[in-house]
Amino acid sequence: xxxxxxxxGAREHAICKAIGGNAELYSIMSxxxxxxxxxxxxxxxxxxxxxxxxxxxxxNKIDIAVIGPEAPLEKGIVDAxxxxxxxxxxxxxxxxxxxxxxxFMRNLFENYKIDGSLVYKVFDNxxxxxxxxxxxxxxVVIKPVGLTGGxxxxxxxxxxxDVEEAKKYSKEIIDTKMSGYAxxxxxxxxxxxxxxxxxxxxxxxxxxxxxxxxxxxAFDDDKGPITxxxxxxxxxxxxxxxxxxxxxxxxxxxxxxxVKAINMEVGPYRGFLYGQFMLGADGPKLIEYxxxxxxxxxxxxxxxxxxxxxxxxxxxxxxxxxxxxxRDKATVCKYIVxxxxxxxAVPNQVIDVDExxxxxxxxxxxxxxxxxxxxxxxxxxxxxxxxxxxxxTIDEAEKLCENATKYVKGDIYHRRDVGTxxxxxxxxxxxxxxxx
Ligand code: GLY
Numbered sequence: 414x415x416x417x418x419x420x421x422g423a424r425e426h427a428i429c430k431a432i433g434g435n436a437e438l439y440s441i442m443s444x445x446x447x448x449x450x451x452x453x454x455x456x457x458x459x460x461x462x463x464x465x466x467x468x469x470x471x472x473n474k475i476d477i478a479v480i481g482p483e484a485p486l487e488k489g490i491v492d493a494x495x496x497x498x499x500x501x502x503x504x505x506x507x508x509x510x511x512x513x514x515x516x517f518m519r520n521l522f523e524n525y526k527i528d529g530s531l532v533y534k535v536f537d538n539x540x541x542x543x544x545x546x547x548x549x550x551x552x553v554v555i556k557p558v559g560l561t562g563g564x565x566x567x568x569x570x571x572x573x574x575d576v577e578e579a580k581k582y583s584k585e586i587i588d589t590k591m592s593g594y595a596x597x598x599x600x601x602x603x604x605x606x607x608x609x610x611x612x613x614x615x616x617x618x619x620x621x622x623x624x625x626x627x628x629x630x631a632f633d634d635d636k637g638p639i640t641x642x643x644x645x646x647x648x649x650x651x652x653x654x655x656x657x658x659x660x661x662x663x664x665x666x667x668x669x670x671x672v673k674a675i676n677m678e679v680g681p682y683r684g685f686l687y688g689q690f691m692l693g694a695d696g697p698k699l700i701e702y703x704x705x706x707x708x709x710x711x712x713x714x715x716x717x718x719x720x721x722x723x724x725x726x727x728x729x730x731x732x733x734x735x736x737x738x739x740r741d742k743a744t745v746c747k748y749i750v751x752x753x754x755x756x757x758a759v760p761n762q763v764i765d766v767d768e769x770x771x772x773x774x775x776x777x778x779x780x781x782x783x784x785x786x787x788x789x790x791x792x793x794x795x796x797x798x799x800x801x802x803x804x805x806t807i808d809e810a811e812k813l814c815e816n817a818t819k820y821v822k823g824d825i826y827h828r829r830d831v832g833t834x835x836x837x838x839x840x841x842x843x844x845x846x847x848x849x
Pocket of ligand 1: 642703706707709710
């Protein structure tokens, strides 16, 4: 079996590691990720260059391609590879609209009466926006319709200080055709704690994974700008300290109903499905979907996966996914990022990673946006590497992970509070207070 992994980051490193020695591993990445390079036959190239990916797949007689990021899914990488006989773990361009087209996603919830949606409206002119925001009377979230690399969504009360800023930003999205559409989605702002449920999907069956909580803010105590995710944790029982079984099951049901609806609307969804939910007073609400694994969340769950990942990939491609087993342990992931991230990091700085001592300290290394040259690891302006520890409790995993961070040196920082008892207690109290 020859498997090609498309993508460059820590999520793709985790996917490659999960494939391990169970297949001949190939990869296409935009720069030399040292973790992926050492275990695969790789080509440096853009994951969005569909012709380049197809040529590499043909030359190497690839059986299955696993697509890491969303951008090539939006461009139709799966449609292109399936045409030349490569089975794909990733949805077609149409099915990927669950992530790449927010109007498609919300309309699906409305048309198929799926639970857990939010009040939303789509606009293409300023006057209607202004009236809607004035009449709504509560905080809203402003979203470009398509992909913006995680930078387009702005929330009233956070990045947008008031009604006027919300209107101005909505207008900017329409006027500049941000994300390619001259329209904007305005949703009610859901309050609560965010969590992620990911699932393997084979077109009809969905196999859910343990829930994870990511930390999007750059600095401790949820301060600073929004990032791609600074770290994440999962708990021993597959739930989270603030997320009970009933709410988890409701989230999975929402994802099952969504997969059924996608099937009816545009055909089968195959690949990984990432549901981002908010848990507040009225049960889980769907904030958005990603048509791929989460980053960092992939690292938490793949670290625990007991089932052969290659069998899972085959099951997704063949439409006969059997299930997946996970170790009953907790995990903590902490991302090490360059100082100045997000937005102002100086790239090409040497980062010294003592992998041997990190492993001895009880953590695994997953390389992200770094480049290996002449045996040295260089930073970019994005996240550098994730460290992941496993423990009987979140507390145990956190201590192992935090201790391991001292073996990474350079012009870098990380959030020290991810997975700490204090922060988790705040999360639990937040949900309890909302439910009162
Ligand atoms: N953890 C955020 C994402 O994967 O999009």
